[in-house]
Amino acid sequence: MAIELVLLILFGGLFFWFIVLPKRASITDLEANLSTVQKQQQDISGELNSLKNLANELNNDTADINHLDQALPLNGKTMTLQILAATLAQSVGVTIKDTNAVGPNNQILAGDKALLAKPYGTTRALQKISGSISVLGTFSQLEAFLRKLETSGRLINIGSLTIDSAEDGNLSLKVTMEAYYLAP
Amino acid sequence: MAQINLLKQTSVSSSNLGNTLPKILVWVFAGLVVAVLIYYAWLFIDANGINKKIKDAQDAMVKYNTEIANVPRKDELYTRQLQLKNYNELVGKHVYWSQLFPALAKSTLKSATYSNLQLQDSGNTLSLSANVPTVADLDKYLQVFDIPEFNKNFSNVRVTGFNKSSDLNSTSIKFQLKMQYDPSLLQYDPSLNPNGN
Numbered sequence: 001m002a003i004e005l006v007l008l009i010l011f012g013g014l015f016f017w018f019i020v021l022p023k024r025a026s027i028t029d030l031e032a033n034l035s036t037v038q039k040q041q042q043d044i045s046g047e048l049n050s051l052k053n054l055a056n057e058l059n060n061d062t063a064d065i066n067h068l069d070q071a072l073p074l075n076g077k078t079m080t081l082q083i084l085a086a087t088l089a090q091s092v093g094v095t096i097k098d099t100n101a102v103g104p105n106n107q108i109l110a111g112d113k114a115l116l117a118k119p120y121g122t123t124r125a126l127q128k129i130s131g132s133i134s135v136l137g138t139f140s141q142l143e144a145f146l147r148k149l150e151t152s153g154r155l156i157n158i159g160s161l162t163i164d165s166a167e168d169g170n171l172s173l174k175v176t177m178e179a180y181y182l183a184p
Numbered sequence: 185m186a187q188i189n190l191l192k193q194t195s196v197s198s199s200n201l202g203n204t205l206p207k208i209l210v211w212v213f214a215g216l217v218v219a220v221l222i223y224y225a226w227l228f229i230d231a232n233g234i235n236k237k238i239k240d241a242q243d244a245m246v247k248y249n250t251e252i253a254n255v256p257r258k259d260e261l262y263t264r265q266l267q268l269k270n271y272n273e274l275v276g277k278h279v280y281w282s283q284l285f286p287a288l289a290k291s292t293l294k295s296a297t298y299s300n301l302q303l304q305d306s307g308n309t310l311s312l313s314a315n316v317p318t319v320a321d322l323d324k325y326l327q328v329f330d331i332p333e334f335n336k337n338f339s340n341v342r343v344t345g346f347n348k349s350s351d352l353n354s355t356s357i358k359f360q361l362k363m364q365y366d367p368s369l370l371q372y373d374p375s376l377n378p379n380g381n
Contacts, residue, residue: 002206004210005206005209005210005213008210008213008214008217009213011217012213012216012217012220015217015220015221015224016220019224020220020223020224020227023224023227023228023231024227026231027227027230027231027234030231030234030235030238031234033238034234034237034238034241037238037241037242037245038237038241040241040245041241041244041245041248044245044248044249044252045244045248047248047252048248048251048252048255051252051255051258051261052255054261054265055255055256055257055258055261058257058260058261058264059257065264068264068267068268068271069267071271072267072270072271072274074263074267118259119260120257120259120260120262120263121259124263124266126270143282143285146281146282147280147282150278150279150280150281150282151280155271155274155275155278157274157277157278157279158279158281158305159304159305159306160302160303160304160305161281161301161302161303162300162301162302162303163298163300163301163302164299164300165299165300180270180274182263182266182267182270
């Protein structure tokens with residue numbers, strides 16, 4: 001009977017030590033793995049849902065998209081900034097003396113076939129157009145022009161401005177400005 | 185007199201216990217071994233269940249990833265998000281120079297006329313040239329900036345030059361100043377920009 005007892009204890013002990021305990025440890029690992037995978041699943045599920053919601057918003061908020069494109073266009077055409085400044089100047093009655101706008105060198109402004117084929121398929125970065133404009137007018141006209149520049153749909157940051165007296169009782173205003181766009 | 189042999193009875197009883205105890209122990213340990221085997225079986229089933237859950241979650245992720253890849257206008261969405269992020273950052277830094285003029289006008293002596301004004305956003309410095317009829321007016325002009333109501337917006341006023349100029353009809357004092365403006369003056373104020381963005 002004593003031999004059976006010893007064998008039983010030996011078998012039970014060895015089985016517990018070499019089979020059960022490693023299995024339990026592997027289950028602890030599996031549970032940790034499951035927890036990680038479930039968290040990833042939740043994240044991806046959340047990302048998918050927010051992506052679907054955003055895609056719906058994109059379809060429905062055309063007006064907002066147009067405003068965004070106006071404020072921060074997806075092309076670096078410097079002439080659009082000059083056209084805008086000229087339009088704003090005309091709207092308040094100031095006379096444009098001089099205007100210029102310069103973007104980064106070697107920027108492709110038209111005919112980029114790869115971009116035209118996949119306009120949203122490339123990585124874009126914020127780019128800057130620097131420019132200046134000089135106008136003539138009365139103080140109230142210059143103030144109105146400045147306000148129009150500051151509050152225009154296109155985001156224009158004015159870096160410096162100079163007001164000088166000019167001929168015929170008018171004033172001259174020169175502003176240096178920066179506008180931005182997103183391009184590859 | 186009858187005799188009772190207590191010694192014999194004790195020896196029989198301990199002999200029974202000696203036979204029974206190993207059996208009990210065998211049963212107890214056999215029970216423990218069975219319990220361990222059942223526990224192992226349960227662990228085995230549990231592991232299978234967890235493995236199945238992991239596989240289900242991984243399958244679901246593959247499905248979600250496929251759905252994400254097929255969301256219409258996804259690339260445009262990422263571009264728009266970048267556009268919006270940059271827009272918000274730029275709007276946060278946008279300044280309104282036109283809001284400085286009313287504050288400057290409030291701080292200006294009625295008899296002074298400006299002939300040049302230069303503003304730069306670096307250093308929050310303002311340079312201007314102006315005319316006043318007399319030196320006493322220049323002194324008054326400067327005294328305004330010692331009043332807290334006005335020097336909260338414009339401070340550290342320096343006269344960088346002044347001279348008396350005269351033409352056929354009158355004489356005046358022409359002077360140049362440099363001062364610092366409070367940058368918060370350039371932050372968006374809805375009351376000054378009712379149609380602003």
